[in-house]
Amino acid sequence: MSILLSLEMIAKYPFTKAAKDYVSSLRIDIESLGSPEFARVYERAKFRVEEALERGGKSYEVGDVSVIMDRDLEVELLSFPLALFIVAAIDDDFATRRFGLVEAIRAEKLISKERLEVIEVLATEELGFNLKRVKKKLDKDYELAIHFTDYLREASRFNATEWKLINRYLENGYVNITQRELARLMRSSIERYIITRVKSIGSVRPLDYMREFVKEQKDKLLSRKYKIESSTFGPLPNSWPPCMKALYQNLIKGESLSHFANFAFASFLLNVGISVDDIVNIYSNRSDFDEKVARYQIEHIAGMRGSRTKYTSPSCSTMQTHGLCIEQGRLCGRIKNPLSYVRRFRRFKNQQ
Amino acid sequence: MIERREFGYFTFGQKIMIRHVSLKSPSELFELIKKATPLHMYYSAAHYRYPQAPMEEKVWLGAELIFDIDADHLNLPCKERHDFSICEDCRSMLSPTSERCSTCGSIKVRRTDWVCENCIEAAKGEIHKLLEFLEVDFGISYSKISVNFSGNRGFHTVVNDEGLFTLDQMSRKEITDYILGSGLDFALYGIPIDRRRYPSAKFEYTDGSWRGRLARAAFEVIKDLHKPRIADRMVKLIGNKEYNKLLQIKDSLLKSWLDSPKWDALKPSVTKAIATLAIEEARGMIDSIVTTDIHRLIRLTNTLNGKTGFLAKKLEHDTLDQFNPFTDAVVMPDEPCRVHVIYMPKTRILDEWYGPYKNEYVKIPTYLAVLLLCKGIATIT
Numbered sequence: 001m002s003i004l005l006s007l008e009m010i011a012k013y014p015f016t017k018a019a020k021d022y023v024s025s026l027r028i029d030i031e032s033l034g035s036p037e038f039a040r041v042y043e044r045a046k047f048r049v050e051e052a053l054e055r056g057g058k059s060y061e062v063g064d065v066s067v068i069m070d071r072d073l074e075v076e077l078l079s080f081p082l083a084l085f086i087v088a089a090i091d092d093d094f095a096t097r098r099f100g101l102v103e104a105i106r107a108e109k110l111i112s113k114e115r116l117e118v119i120e121v122l123a124t125e126e127l128g129f130n131l132k133r134v135k136k137k138l139d140k141d142y143e144l145a146i147h148f149t150d151y152l153r154e155a156s157r158f159n160a161t162e163w164k165l166i167n168r169y170l171e172n173g174y175v176n177i178t179q180r181e182l183a184r185l186m187r188s189s190i191e192r193y194i195i196t197r198v199k200s201i202g203s204v205r206p207l208d209y210m211r212e213f214v215k216e217q218k219d220k221l222l223s224r225k226y227k228i229e230s231s232t233f234g235p236l237p238n239s240w241p242p243c244m245k246a247l248y249q250n251l252i253k254g255e256s257l258s259h260f261a262n263f264a265f266a267s268f269l270l271n272v273g274i275s276v277d278d279i280v281n282i283y284s285n286r287s288d289f290d291e292k293v294a295r296y297q298i299e300h301i302a303g304m305r306g307s308r309t310k311y312t313s314p315s316c317s318t319m320q321t322h323g324l325c326i327e328q329g330r331l332c333g334r335i336k337n338p339l340s341y342v343r344r345f346r347r348f349k350n351q352q
Numbered sequence: 353m354i355e356r357r358e359f360g361y362f363t364f365g366q367k368i369m370i371r372h373v374s375l376k377s378p379s380e381l382f383e384l385i386k387k388a389t390p391l392h393m394y395y396s397a398a399h400y401r402y403p404q405a406p407m408e409e410k411v412w413l414g415a416e417l418i419f420d421i422d423a424d425h426l427n428l429p430c431k432e433r434h435d436f437s438i439c440e441d442c443r444s445m446l447s448p449t450s451e452r453c454s455t456c457g458s459i460k461v462r463r464t465d466w467v468c469e470n471c472i473e474a475a476k477g478e479i480h481k482l483l484e485f486l487e488v489d490f491g492i493s494y495s496k497i498s499v500n501f502s503g504n505r506g507f508h509t510v511v512n513d514e515g516l517f518t519l520d521q522m523s524r525k526e527i528t529d530y531i532l533g534s535g536l537d538f539a540l541y542g543i544p545i546d547r548r549r550y551p552s553a554k555f556e557y558t559d560g561s562w563r564g565r566l567a568r569a570a571f572e573v574i575k576d577l578h579k580p581r582i583a584d585r586m587v588k589l590i591g592n593k594e595y596n597k598l599l600q601i602k603d604s605l606l607k608s609w610l611d612s613p614k615w616d617a618l619k620p621s622v623t624k625a626i627a628t629l630a631i632e633e634a635r636g637m638i639d640s641i642v643t644t645d646i647h648r649l650i651r652l653t654n655t656l657n658g659k660t661g662f663l664a665k666k667l668e669h670d671t672l673d674q675f676n677p678f679t680d681a682v683v684m685p686d687e688p689c690r691v692h693v694i695y696m697p698k699t700r701i702l703d704e705w706y707g708p709y710k711n712e713y714v715k716i717p718t719y720l721a722v723l724l725l726c727k728g729i730a731t732i733t
């Protein structure tokens with residue numbers, strides 16, 4: 001705990017309990033943060049929100065320390081709860097997720113530069129990770145191991161094969177990880193935590209001084225949504241099987257899907273004849289959307305890149321293994337592949 | 353925590369499971385069993401806030417980590433020898449793969465799985481591998497793991513550890529893949545399976561995790577190259593010519609592998625084949641659907657399995673090795689009973705041999721008669 005108690009530390013990591021305690025001990029409410037003496041706090045809070053909603057954390061990722069942290073530590077620290085409040089006032093699922101993600105990226109940047117002792121305290125005391133020191137030389141030198149339950153809570157959602165448990169060194173319940181990898185796991189955990197913090201504020205009315213900014217942000221979000229919904233096939237097609245409808249709805253809500261779910265959904269869309277552009281558009285609702293990456297992956301599945309094989313969508317039994325089949329297929333009759341649902345639906349329509 | 357679980361059961365002659373049953377105490381459970389006399393009795397590995405509610409409203413609180421090992425999924429050669437089919441119309445015994453009756457031409461053909469001691473031994477072997485994964489890799493203590501006979505052809509393993517209770521579906525999928533050896537990336541392990549250059553990776557037989565397991569299993573694969581079990585699969589992977597070459601250098605290869613694996617001593621394609629077989633040897637053949645289903649109902653321990661009349665018995669760790677369902681899970685009475693048997697392979701039960709029977713009336717102990725009736729291969733006369 002002690003390591004975290006300096007003002008610098010809590011400004012770096014404003015989501016910690018220590019930071020929360022410190023801020024509430026100052027007894028400054030959100031209302032008064034609108035007064036001129038806190039103008040810089042408000043500016044910094046707006047920056048945090050815009051960084052999330054408009055730039056998706058790009059400045060944090062490339063930026064120098066001055067972008068990641070305001071030089072005035074007090075300003076930096078106070079801007080966090082204010083930004084949380086503003087995001088709550090914007091009251092939009094996508095905005096909340098995006099804010100959580102980008103704040104977590106910022107934290108990850110800072111964490112990866114810390115000493116091991118500091119990281120350990122953050123990970124164990126603030127995030128509740130079960131960590132252990134080890135000494136193991138494999139492909140890399142490992143000094144840390146994390147309990148597999150904490151590891152899986154985050155890493156089971158990552159795509160790269162090096163995150164798969166089977167490709168890790170797992171011994172007596174602990175998975176070896178490097179400091180950088182730990183920072184990545186912490187980022188996911190912080191992201192979830194920040195999202196919960198915003199949600200726990202609930203829907204609040206913007207205060208006078210922030211009203212204009214909140215409205216501006218809402219308008220921008222709205223025009224983005226309009227773009228997505230006006231894509232060629234409109235709202236939920238009836239011809240899709242329940243599993244794909246569910247995936248679509250999750251995406252529209254801005255949730256991120258597992259690697260497999262993404263693959264299943266994208267390959268399904270391609271096979272029912274939806275264009276790469278339209279699919280990229282659907283994915284643009286994801287909080288961690290990166291157009292270049294998404295386009296690359298979709299083109300890969302479409303067989304326009306790499307091995308040049310066009311993938312068909314995974315079978316119902318594979319969908320079932322991954323927990324994506326809805327009600328064990330009871331709504332679908334006996335089919336082996338989600339694509340059959342569409343074919344049957346179309347045949348049925350034609351007969352009518 | 354019986355009040356947090358969902359129960360479900362089949363009664364005699366009913367094809368639909370009665371589900372979403374909630375019970376407050378063990379005595380309520382006994383009452384239910386006495387009243388309903390279920391053919392199969394199940395409970396949820398999951399805990400719910402409202403176990404009796406429909407699935408969407410149950411509120412999942414967590415679930416035990418469960419594994420299912422079934423001899424039926426092990427591709428055993430004995431299966432083809434002892435499984436068979438029966439014509440529902442004229443009651444002839446048919447070969448296991450028949451789709452049409454060779455006597456009367458009917459297509460009402462029902463497949464019957466049989467189980468032999470070899471099946472059970474093979475399933476036990478998988479259980480031992482699974483237990484090693486759970487204890488050594490996952491660090492789960494012995495006292496939190498229980499193994500039950502399923503009452504038919506396999507075993508269930510239940511891990512009751514609070515720390516693992518809230519593992520979500522994706523995490524359980526990762527655990528499943530780990531045990532099944534699925535998704536192992538040779539390149540990440542530094543095993544040269546193509547012409548690319550890899551960071552030289554030092555393997556030790558004493559390593560933990562898949563690293564050590566892969567090393568040890570690969571050594572065994574090379575050692576057993578000549579045995580048909582390995583030879584057949586190896587030929588399939590690399591062809592006869594490469595296989596014979598490999599067989600010739602087996603002894604010198606083993607010598608060079610004595611201290612530690614030397615993956616790069618062979619052609620990439622051969623290395624890949626050895627590593628692939630090593631995974632197949634070392635993995636635990638669990639049913640991935642059971643483990644990843646966080647709402648799964650599993651057979652209630654120490655109840656009768658309606659497919660056999662055997663007891664789905666909880667096993668102590670030190671009794672697993674000697675366990676034989678044909679003696680240890682037999683609980684029905686021994687009074688003789690006259691039944692007509694369509695077909696039964698030669699079978700030993702309670703240390704007594706019976707059969708083979710084919711279309712005949714026999715007088716056999718109740719426990720054997722129940723087994724045949726449950727399997728649908730005999731009728732009461």
Ligand code: SF4
Nearest residue numbers: 241243316325329332
């Ligand atoms: S049965 Fe097939 S198509 Fe229907 S929900 Fe399940 S996976 Fe989707």
Ligand SMILES: [Zn+2]
Nearest residue numbers: 439442453456
């Ligand atoms: Zn017949």
Ligand SMILES: [Zn+2]
Nearest residue numbers: 430468470471
């Ligand atoms: Zn057998």
